[in-house]
Amino acid sequence: MKILVAIYSSFAGWNIPDSHVERLRREFPDHEFLHARGEAGVAPLIAEAEVAFASELRKHHLAAARRLRWVHSPAVGIGGMLFPEMVASPVTMTNSRGVTAGPISEHVIAVVLAVFRKLPLAIRRQAEGIWAQHEIAADPPVRQLSESRVLLIGLGSIGAAVARKMVALGARVAAIRRRTTAPAPDGVEVHGSDALHGQLSAADVVVVTAPQTRATWGMIGAAELRAMRRDAIVVNVSRGKLIDEAALASALRDGTIGGAALDVFAEEPLPPDSPLWRLPNVLITPHTSWQRTQHWDDVTAQFAANLRRFEAGQPLINPVDKTAGY
Numbered sequence: 001m002k003i004l005v006a007i008y009s010s011f012a013g014w015n016i017p018d019s020h021v022e023r024l025r026r027e028f029p030d031h032e033f034l035h036a037r038g039e040a041g042v043a044p045l046i047a048e049a050e051v052a053f054a055s056e057l058r059k060h061h062l063a064a065a066r067r068l069r070w071v072h073s074p075a076v077g078i079g080g081m082l083f084p085e086m087v088a089s090p091v092t093m094t095n096s097r098g099v100t101a102g103p104i105s106e107h108v109i110a111v112v113l114a115v116f117r118k119l120p121l122a123i124r125r126q127a128e129g130i131w132a133q134h135e136i137a138a139d140p141p142v143r144q145l146s147e148s149r150v151l152l153i154g155l156g157s158i159g160a161a162v163a164r165k166m167v168a169l170g171a172r173v174a175a176i177r178r179r180t181t182a183p184a185p186d187g188v189e190v191h192g193s194d195a196l197h198g199q200l201s202a203a204d205v206v207v208v209t210a211p212q213t214r215a216t217w218g219m220i221g222a223a224e225l226r227a228m229r230r231d232a233i234v235v236n237v238s239r240g241k242l243i244d245e246a247a248l249a250s251a252l253r254d255g256t257i258g259g260a261a262l263d264v265f266a267e268e269p270l271p272p273d274s275p276l277w278r279l280p281n282v283l284i285t286p287h288t289s290w291q292r293t294q295h296w297d298d299v300t301a302q303f304a305a306n307l308r309r310f311e312a313g314q315p316l317i318n319p320v321d322k323t324a325g326y
């Protein structure tokens with residue numbers, strides 16, 4: 001069987017290392033692994049491939065694919081590959097759900113504690129050699145997670161990992177998800193989307209972990225920001241387009257909400273003229289919440305486990321509902 005590996009990006013961290021493609025070749029000597037290192041390399045190689053381990057496939061790639069049956073994404077968010085022809089096609093899609101839940105949940109804990117404990121201000125004053133005791137003690141107050149209510153929008157692999165850590169730290173945790181009767185971590189109050197505004201008004205911290213789909217695009221806009229507490233913090237580790245960025249910048253500037261920790265943006269890299277760069281109550285990370293040393297080991301191992309299942313005709317792990325978009 002021919003398997004196309006097409007995982008490439010201008011950001012090196014999103015490229016599968018050659019060593020891991022070699023690892024797959026050693027583990028599956030009966031299959032031929034074709035490796036495309038850029039978009040132009042995909043069309044000629046995909047024609048005979050039955051499987052694609054791919055981060056981006058375009059409409060013309062699908063048109064060139066004569067034998068494609070299954071696409072596995074090294075990411076979780078695969079919206080860019082869900083163009084109408086792919087959704088309508090019989091190609092099965094799976095993703096790498098779960099691989100980034102550990103680092104991203106630690107990242108969420110880190111940024112919420114950093115904002116609650118006013119660490120960005122302490123770091124700025126340290127660089128200036130200033131003893132900022134009065135400034136840090138002034139309003140807004142330093143806060144404690146165990147006295148807080150956290151609302152997760154999305155309770156999938158990342159949301160559930162954040163929930164477990166928040167519960168362990170003593171926070172009260174609620175979540176909004178689509179399937180309200182699906183199993184949830186202990187101690188988490190689960191609601192459907194109809195409860196969004198009521199839940200937003202009760203939360204000290206709002207963490208966005210839902211996927212980017214037609215239903216979630218812009219789901220946090222001016223009205224949702226107005227529903228939040230004036231001291232609420234918004235954390236986005238999902239996709240930038242779930243939040244109306246202009247409305248968010250206004251809400252942060254005029255005190256409608258207290259602060260934000262943002263890892264993802266509508267446009268990446270975040271343009272230099274974005275007002276978000278200059279707001280003192282915003283903590284920006286450049287889409288790095290997922291990073292850790294074992295990332296590609298685990299992504300490759302998860303694909304290999306799924307390939308064994310594919311070979312055996314067993315149900316694949318992490319299937320994507322192409323119509324729902326995640």
Ligand SMILES: NC(=O)c1ccc[n+]([C@@H]2O[C@H](COP(=O)([O-])OP(=O)(O)OC[C@H]3O[C@@H](n4cnc5c(N)ncnc54)[C@H](OP(=O)(O)O)[C@@H]3O)[C@@H](O)[C@H]2O)c1
Binds near residue numbers: 104176182
């Ligand atoms: N920052 C990064 O580097 C990074 C890395 C990985 C992933 N991500 C992003 O994070 C997203 C979540 O990842 P994951 O692994 O947690 O995905 P997941 O396991 O598929 O979970 C998605 C969750 O969102 C919920 N959801 C879907 N549509 C919704 C809606 N309309 N309203 C409310 N909740 C909704 C789902 O509800 P049900 O449980 O009811 O189905 C599920 O709980 C990905 O889609 C990706 O965009 C970002």
